[in-house]
Amino acid sequence: MELHAVDKVEEITGEDFREGYYNPMKPLVITGLSKQWPAYHKWNWDYFNSIVGDVNVGVYNNVKSDAYTPVNTADDYMKFGQYIDMVRKGPAEWRIFLFNIFEHAPQLTQDFVWPEYLMKGFVKRYPMLFVGGEGSVTHMHFDIDLSHILHTQFGGRKRVLLFPFEEQYKLYRKPWEVMSFVNFEKYFDGHESKLELEKFPALKLAKGYEVILGHGDTLFMPSGYWHHMEYLDSGFAMSLRALQSTFTGKLKGAWYLLGMRNIDTLFKKAAPEWWYNLKREKTFRDAGKELENIENTGR
Secondary structure (H helix, E strand, O other), X not given: OEEEEOEEEOOOOHHHHHHHHHOOOOOEEEOOOHHHOOHHHHOOHHHHHHHHOOOEEEEEOOOOOOOOOOOOOOOEEEEHHHHHHHHHOOOOOOEEEEEOHHHHOHHHHHHOOOOOOOOOOEXXXXXXXXXXXXXXXXXXXXXXXXXXXXXXXXXXXXXXXEEOHHHOOOOOEOOOOOEEOOOOOOHHHOOHHHHXXXXXXXXXXXXXXXXXXXXXXXXXXXXXXXXXXXEOOOEEEEEEEEOOOOHHHHHHHHHHHHHHHHHHHHHHHHOHHHHHHHHHHHHHHHHHHHHHHHHHHOO
C-alpha cells in the first residue's frame, strides 16, 4: 500500500476548504474547529453517564461479518453506563456506533455548531456518536449513504486508514456490500503478514491516507471514502453527515441504502453460501483485472 499523511490545519476558510478539499474529494484534519464548541471541554465519560447511563445500547465486537450476518447487527446489548465502566478499566474490544445519543439527550445539540460555512446539506436529525474501548476496531468500509462526514474525536486517540472510493477493487470490496474481504486489524504493527498480501496481492497497489486523531481533531472524509479505524485508547467521536450536492450523488446514496442493502440481506438469508461464493468470485476477478492493468501498462 502507498499511504500518505492527511493534511492538517488549525482553521480554514470555507472558500479554501471547498477549493482544496471538498471539490477535489481530499481528506483533511481541522484541529481547531471543535475548540470553539462547549462540547470540547464538557463532553466526557462522567457527563454522558449522568445523562444517558440508563439507555440500552447495541455493542459490537471485532469479528468481521460472515456469509450469514447482515451488516450492522449488534453482538450484544447493555446499559450505556455499564459500557462506560467496562471501557474505562482498560482494553475492551467492544464498540458502539450509530448511537443517536441526541434522541435521548437533545440538550447536547446545544454543545456544538453545524459548520455550514464549510459545506451545505447537513442531515441535522442524525448526528451520531461512535464509542470504542481500547483495541476495538471499525473494519474497512465506506458509509452506505455516500454522505460527506465531519468526524470529531473527543476522547482518546484513534488511528484511521483512508482510501478513495475508486480504490474499491484493490481493497477487495464485497459486491452488493460496503465492506472489504480484507481484515486490516492491527495492519500498522509492522508485520506485512497481517494483511495476507499473498492472498490479496492487489492490495499492494492501493493508494490512501493514514492519520491518528486526538482530542478535538475533526476529520473530513469525502463521500464514499473507505475507512478503517482502530481505537488506540478508549474514546468517543461524533460524526456530522452532509448529503452530496449533486442529484446523481444523492440518488446513488439512496440506492445503496434502500436497494443494494436490502437485496444483499435477502440473499444472505435465502442462500448465504451461494451468495457469498458468488461475491467472492467477482471480487477476486475484479482485483485480478487491477493487477493485469498494472502489468500491461508497466506502472
